[in-house]
Amino acid sequence: MKTKNTKIDYLCSECGDTFPKWFGQCPSCKAWNSLSENRFGTGGVDSLSLNNTVIVAADKQALISSGMRQVDRLLGGGIMPGGVILIGGEPGIGKSTLLLELMRNTPATYVTGEESLQQVHARAERLGLTADLDIIQGNNIKQILQYVLEKKTPIVFLDSIQTAYTDQRSGFAGSPTQIREATQQIIEFAKRQQVAFVLTGHITKDGQIAGPKLLEHAVDTVMYFEQNTTSRYRFLRAVKNRFGATGEAAILEMTPTGFIEVENADSLLPVQEIGGLGSCLFPQLEGTRVMPLEIQVLVTPTGFANGRRIGENIDLSRIHLIAAILEKFCGLKLSQCDVFVRVNGGTALVEPAGDLALLFAMASSYLERPLAKSRAVAGQVSLTGEIRTPGAIDERNRALAQWRVKKAVWGGTPIETPTATAVRFVSFLDKSLNILDDT
Numbered sequence: 386m387k388t389k390n391t392k393i394d395y396l397c398s399e400c401g402d403t404f405p406k407w408f409g410q411c412p413s414c415k416a417w418n419s420l421s422e423n424r425f426g427t428g429g430v431d432s433l434s435l436n437n438t439v440i441v442a443a444d445k446q447a448l449i450s451s452g453m454r455q456v457d458r459l460l461g462g463g464i465m466p467g468g469v470i471l472i473g474g475e476p477g478i479g480k481s482t483l484l485l486e487l488m489r490n491t492p493a494t495y496v497t498g499e500e501s502l503q504q505v506h507a508r509a510e511r512l513g514l515t516a517d518l519d520i521i522q523g524n525n526i527k528q529i530l531q532y533v534l535e536k537k538t539p540i541v542f543l544d545s546i547q548t549a550y551t552d553q554r555s556g557f558a559g560s561p562t563q564i565r566e567a568t569q570q571i572i573e574f575a576k577r578q579q580v581a582f583v584l585t586g587h588i589t590k591d592g593q594i595a596g597p598k599l600l601e602h603a604v605d606t607v608m609y610f611e612q613n614t615t616s617r618y619r620f621l622r623a624v625k626n627r628f629g630a631t632g633e634a635a636i637l638e639m640t641p642t643g644f645i646e647v648e649n650a651d652s653l654l655p656v657q658e659i660g661g662l663g664s665c666l667f668p669q670l671e672g673t674r675v676m677p678l679e680i681q682v683l684v685t686p687t688g689f690a691n692g693r694r695i696g697e698n699i700d701l702s703r704i705h706l707i708a709a710i711l712e713k714f715c716g717l718k719l720s721q722c723d724v725f726v727r728v729n730g731g732t733a734l735v736e737p738a739g740d741l742a743l744l745f746a747m748a749s750s751y752l753e754r755p756l757a758k759s760r761a762v763a764g765q766v767s768l769t770g771e772i773r774t775p776g777a778i779d780e781r782n783r784a785l786a787q788w789r790v791k792k793a794v795w796g797g798t799p800i801e802t803p804t805a806t807a808v809r810f811v812s813f814l815d816k817s818l819n820i821l822d823d824t
Contacts, residue, residue, distance in 0.1 A: 395420040398561035400598050423554065423562045449539060449581065452490030455636065455646050459621065460606065461629025464491075464540060466579040468628065469572050471546070471601065472621075473586040473594040474610030479619060479639060480585040483610065484542040485509055486644045487583070488518060493540035495520045496529055498548030498558075512643040524558060526551045526567045530574050538580065543571070545585040546600070559587075568600055601625065611732075618653060618731045619644070622671075633672030634732070650676050651788045653731050660758030663750030666790065667742035668761050668781045669734065675777075675784035678730040680739070682746040687723045698728035699743075700735075707744050707766065714770045715811050717751050738775035740766040741796060745821070748814060756821045761785055764796025772796050772813060794821065 394403045400414035403423060411419050448463030457463045460470070474480045481500070485508060488495060495518065497505050502522050509518055519538065523529050526549050533541055543549065549567040550558040557563065568584075575582050584604070586594040594601060601607050607625040612618070621635040636647035647653070656677050659666040663682040668675045687693065694704045704726050708719040724747065728734045734743070741764030749756050763781065765773040774796035775781070785793060794817050 394423050396423040396562050396565065421556070421561055423556075449491065451487050453487065453635070453644075453646055455648075456487070456621065459608065459623045459626070459629060459633050459635050461626065464581045464583075465605070465628050466539065466581055467576050468581050468606065469568075469575050469604040470581070470583045470606040470608065471586055471594065471604045472583065472608050472610055473588050475588050475612070478610050478612050479644070480610055481505075481544050482508065482512070482639075483621075483637075483644060484544055484583065484585065485512055485514060487542070489514060489643075491540060492538070493519065493542055494533060494536060494538040495542045495544070497522050497544050498524045499545060511641070524548050524550055526570050530570065533574075533580060534578065540581045540583065543582060543584045545587060546571075547587050565599055568603055572603055618647065620732060630672055634674060634676070636731075649787075650674065650784070653677065654679055654729060656788045656790065657759045660756045660760060662753065662755045663746050665742045665746040665749070665756055666761045667734070667739045667763060668784055668793075669730075669732070669736045669739060670777050670780060671732070671736075673780070675781055676730060676732060677784075677788065678728055678732070678734060678739070678742075680734065680742050680746045681727045681729065682743070682750045683725040684719065684722050684747060684750040685725075687721060692720055693723045694726075695724075696726040696728075698733040699726055700733075703734070703740075703743070706768075707740060707747060710766060710768070710770065711744060711748060711751075715748070715814060717748065719747070719751065722751065736775075737765050738763045738796075740764065741772060741794070744814075745794075745817070748818065752818075754818055754822065756818070759789070759791045760821045761790050761793040762817075762821075764794070792821070 394405055395407050396403050397411040397414060397416065397419045398421060399411060399416040399419045402411065402413040404412065404420065407420055410417050448465060450463045451457050451460070472480055484495060495505065497520065502520060505520050519536065521532060546564060546568060547559040550563045551566050551570060554562050554566045571582050574580065588594060605627040606623060608621055608623050611620045611622065617639055619637045619639060621637065623629065623631050623633050625631060636650065637644040638647050654677050656666065659679045663684070665680045667678045667680055669678050694701055694708070696704050704724055708724055711717045712719050726743070742762040744766055745756065745762050763775045765775060767773065778795055
């Protein structure tokens, strides 16, 4: 019920902007039907009894180790006091388990809003966490922050932000209005009290963290917890990071007793055995880390008017592109063939330098020329037929040496980069396949 002390505006769940009246389409981001009512009182702010002293200058504080070397690397060396970190992931991927794993060597308060205390303690026992853990159950932001203030806890794990709510806003927990206000209160508290917060977030069917986009804009770090359905490995990736580089990835293995860090990326695949008909090794650069990927391609004559293109862990348009380049410059009649592509290694093929490895695997399957094992290929292929040398060759070479891979073709080397003529493109491809065949 609206009173004289109640104010109403409308919040966009996509961009987080507010407006004094309702629109069918958000004036800012142009999303349809994304505005919801945001009702709150104007008679004063129900705040905590916190120290509101303005800090003019602050001493540099030491980072807090998470107890996991790869996670610390993602965060720029450790957890920053006052930082707010958001971890998103599919249901059941292990977000709650990861938070408990981080408590193994880090003093923290674990706030569960989804599970009971008995469930969380049972999981902690399964992980072998026998020490006294500070685990509480709650959803009210004011009560949670008051508890943290009294305990003087340096780190708070909140599972999850979609279950938290505040009495200062209308709507149910998980609504855009509640998520926005709860996040804002957490951020203000974290900066003022120099307490780090690690929040988990639900994922929508589109693969985005649920709630207004303002949620991701407001926090300091956004990480996605991912899993290849055919692998037991998990990948924690930083997509936004105010304290470190983006694009980095931590590799974790799920075991009955918790997560184990995977230091050697070559343990994901039998790297030295990659090769054969339609199989090519590509060293993909992710942040500062090189990950081995096996690109498998099967090319067969089609029984339809047009060949099908099916891919796993790869953008389908990329398969169409490389097939068209091979048909244009090499005369391979791929339009009359079905092309199936699978990328193994626990992560998707996203780097542009993977074009050449995909091209080699596709040509190998079509021409029935097996690629030798213990070989790597990387290079960018342009629409004009030019093959360019990839970046970060030194990093890739160091990784290949660690994987004991014998040879590599880096785009234009060891053969001269061809011009945009079909003859020289065919020559490059033929000579490169001969190099890869030369054991």
